[in-house]
Amino acid sequence: DTGVSQNPRHKITKRGQNVTFRCDPISEHNRLYWYRQTLGQGPEFLTYFQNEAQLEKSRLLSDRFSAERPKGSFSTLEIQRTEQGDSAMYLCASSLATVNQPQHFGDGTRLSIL
């Protein structure tokens, strides 16, 4: 069990640029989640996948955000035309798909918009 891996750990970009983050879940986990965390707050749910299917999206996920999990393994989260308000920590978690399973988090990608 190597844990959830996220890359890059830090991303600094100019407003208006596109950014993409990657998440590699724990290998036997078929559910994968994306959360956003701002300073001093708890993580906020963005979206989740079961295998390759994206089953739920939060209202926080504007049309500038897109997430994929093409082969049901790793996932990418892309933000287009970044804005100052996108600055946050983006966390990925994974879990088994059975009832009441804990989610295991990666160490996140910290995004800073200049």
Add this chain to the structure above:
Amino acid sequence: GENVEQHPSTLSVQEGDSAVIKCTYSDSASNYFPWYKQELGKGPQLIIDIRSNVGEKKDQRIAVTLNKTAKHFSLHITETQPEDSAVYFCAASTNYGQNFVFGPGTRLSVLP
């Protein structure tokens, strides 16, 4: 939707004392309640969880209690150590653990 409140927002205790963090939730359909510890620059790490058919669960120095009638649950840490210093988050889950709603966090400082 679900709303989770957490108190206190900051907590300082002397090493060896106990710490208690309390959370309330709004959705009576919530049935799974994990607690996470987050250290600076790291992701949240699960420390204990409780399901709605259980009133209390203990793991060494950490315990969680759940009162479904009152819709609140608490984290108890005994014999605190400096390495317990971190931000602690409670969460509640409806729909069988698909979407966690987190509290705003408690910053615990254990003073040596």
